[in-house]
Amino acid sequence: xxxxxxxxxxxxxxxxxxxxxxxxxxxxxxxxxxxxxxxxxxxxxxxxxxxxxxxxxxxxxxxxxxxxxxxxxxxxxxxxxxxxxxxxxxxxxxxxxxxxxxxxxxxxxxxxxxxxxxxxxxxxxxxxxxxxxxxxxxxxxxxxxxxxxxxxxxxxxxxxxxxxxxxxxxxxxxxxxxxxxxxxxxxxxxxxxxxxxxxxxxxxxxxxxxxxxxxxxxxxxxxxxxxxxxxxxxxxxxxxxxxxxxxxxxxxxxxxxxxxxxxxxxxxxxxxxxxxxxxxxxxxxxxxxxxxxxxxxxxxxxxxxxxxxxxxxxxxxxxxxxxxxxxxxxxxxxxxxxxxxxxxxxxxxxxxxxxxxxxxxxxxxxxxxxxxxxxxxxxxxxxxxxxxxxxxxxxxxxxxxxxxxxxxxxxxxxxxxxxxxxxxxxxxxxxxxxxxxxxxxxxxxxxxxxxxxxxxxxxxxxxxxxxxxxx
Amino acid sequence: xxxxxxxxxxxxxxxxxxxxxxxxxxxxxxxxxxxxxxxxxxxxxxxxxxxxxxxxxxxxxxxxxxxxxxxxxxxxxxxxxxxxxxxxxxxxx
Numbered sequence: 001x002x003x004x005x006x007x008x009x010x011x012x013x014x015x016x017x018x019x020x021x022x023x024x025x026x027x028x029x030x031x032x033x034x035x036x037x038x039x040x041x042x043x044x045x046x047x048x049x050x051x052x053x054x055x056x057x058x059x060x061x062x063x064x065x066x067x068x069x070x071x072x073x074x075x076x077x078x079x080x081x082x083x084x085x086x087x088x089x090x091x092x093x094x095x096x097x098x099x100x101x102x103x104x105x106x107x108x109x110x111x112x113x114x115x116x117x118x119x120x121x122x123x124x125x126x127x128x129x130x131x132x133x134x135x136x137x138x139x140x141x142x143x144x145x146x147x148x149x150x151x152x153x154x155x156x157x158x159x160x161x162x163x164x165x166x167x168x169x170x171x172x173x174x175x176x177x178x179x180x181x182x183x184x185x186x187x188x189x190x191x192x193x194x195x196x197x198x199x200x201x202x203x204x205x206x207x208x209x210x211x212x213x214x215x216x217x218x219x220x221x222x223x224x225x226x227x228x229x230x231x232x233x234x235x236x237x238x239x240x241x242x243x244x245x246x247x248x249x250x251x252x253x254x255x256x257x258x259x260x261x262x263x264x265x266x267x268x269x270x271x272x273x274x275x276x277x278x279x280x281x282x283x284x285x286x287x288x289x290x291x292x293x294x295x296x297x298x299x300x301x302x303x304x305x306x307x308x309x310x311x312x313x314x315x316x317x318x319x320x321x322x323x324x325x326x327x328x329x330x331x332x333x334x335x336x337x338x339x340x341x342x343x344x345x346x347x348x349x350x351x352x353x354x355x356x357x358x359x360x361x362x363x364x365x366x367x368x369x370x371x372x373x374x375x376x377x378x379x380x381x382x383x384x385x386x387x388x389x390x391x392x393x394x395x396x397x398x399x400x401x402x403x404x405x406x407x408x409x410x411x412x413x414x415x416x417x418x419x420x421x422x423x424x425x426x427x428x429x430x431x432x433x434x435x436x437x438x439x440x441x442x443x444x445x446x447x448x449x450x451x452x453x454x455x456x457x458x459x460x461x462x463x464x465x466x467x468x469x470x471x
Numbered sequence: 472x473x474x475x476x477x478x479x480x481x482x483x484x485x486x487x488x489x490x491x492x493x494x495x496x497x498x499x500x501x502x503x504x505x506x507x508x509x510x511x512x513x514x515x516x517x518x519x520x521x522x523x524x525x526x527x528x529x530x531x532x533x534x535x536x537x538x539x540x541x542x543x544x545x546x547x548x549x550x551x552x553x554x555x556x557x558x559x560x561x562x563x564x
Contacts, residue, residue: 094549296515335487342487357485371515372509413505
């Protein structure tokens with residue numbers, strides 16, 4: 001499939017119609033989705049109708065938007081008015097979005113065509129897309145393996161060529177880790193860059209919308225469209241959004257790339273080899289490799305699980321059967337009503353609600369939640385100090401390539417630990433991008449991650465663009 | 472130990488989550504492991520971090536009045552039980 005840039009340019013200049021672009025996407029979905037389960041619902045008639053409207057406007061001589069005719073998938077926790085948004089949970093199985101998320105409005109204004117909603121871990125809690133009520137999505141590289149998560153459907157859809165771009169959300173790496181597992185590009189801008197209005201909240205201090213694409217330049221264009229201030233999101237930043245897709249430099253000579261001390265210590269040999277080879281490649285392109293210290297970053301994963309579970313226990317209280325969600329008909333009393341109303345939540349969601357409320361209880365609050373938010377502050381300070389010395393920081397995206405479906409089922413700690421490299425970005429509020437850096441001996445993609453300071457997304461996009469070009 | 476005097480069943484009751492016997496056994500083990508892992512945070516010296524700084528997750532703009540499109544009827548229409556433009560819920564008290 002063509003890239004976002006290629007489709008938009010071709011539709012704008014008339015060498016391709018939006019209808020042709022969307023039809024190709026729909027055909028690919030029809031062919032591959034039965035095996036991959038990347039999309040949980042597709043809207044073919046509506047997508048084709050919208051594509052025809054875009055073509056008609058071009059024929060009339062109207063100037064089309066920057067994503068003209070680009071088919072896009074959206075994660076099932078993003079509201080698109082009049083369409084189901086279920087978070088891949090039984091709890092919201094019949095919920096229809098009453099309004100558009102800001103990102104949906106922006107996609108539509110840019111003349112993109114939303115073709116369907118993509119599979120995900122229930123309420124975005126998971127790293128393998130195995131907690132979805134619609135069943136797991138499969139990795140297009142190897143159908144017996146997970147695509148990663150929680151935005152597994154979005155990554156799989158892009159990797160399989162069903163769509164050139166998809167939206168995901170990233171609370172602890174849920175865009176970047178599946179991008180790494182599926183061999184595509186996944187970027188999460190800094191906290192506050194993209195409005196979360198109309199996205200079902202999981203952990204408000206960490207949730208960010210991100211994009212998955214086949215190449216870095218397309219990711220830059222998507223970010224350009226989606227970033228920017230929104231009065232409907234109080235965390236939305238007021239700062240101007242650069243034209244990211246126009247910010248690529250001629251080379252990266254002199255770029256200071258930070259390598260965190262000890263960050264390769266617990267890696268498997270194959271991933272370690274790929275990351276070191278990538279560092280060598282950057283050096284050969286003229287970048288300087290500089291060791292940096294982020295001593296508290298090793299605490300990111302436990303911080304992440306306490307803070308996000310605590311915030312989830314508060315955010316998901318709205319699924320009480322009155323404001324949202326299932327209302328049990330035969331409750332005996334109020335307590336019974338609350339407990340029965342929460343029955344549709346899956347096993348991982350229930351667990352995190354219990355962890356979160358336990359961490360927030362008066363007797364645990366100081367030792368658990370407050371200590372985690374204090375350590376988060378130290379992690380932020382570490383990164384701020386490191387970025388005084390370097391432009392970007394390089395890490396693996398995930399310590400492993402995609403694992404097989406069902407693996408780690410009885411050992412969730414193994415999955416939590418694997419979030420180490422990605423959740424640093426959410427805990428630190430940083431911008432992060434995962435870009436493919438080759439395959440392991442089994443042919444599975446391995447991802448390389450660049451971190452950059454908030455409001456400097458162009459730096460990570462530029463580093464990733466040059467690395468991609470040289471790969 | 473965070474879970475020394477707690478167990479999964481008690482924590483679940485506080486969180487208003489009902490567990491099956493199977494889930495209870497599973498969570499008991501997994502939560503003990505998770506909170507033991509989280510204990511490593513207590514070894515970090517956080518004496519230099521102000522509580523108020525730490526609690527502020529992110530920049531927040533000043534509050535501004537925003538007028539949203541009227542959605543009440545759309546939202547109410549999603550419920551099976553309705554009466555007089557309101558969601559009808561079971562009497563529980």
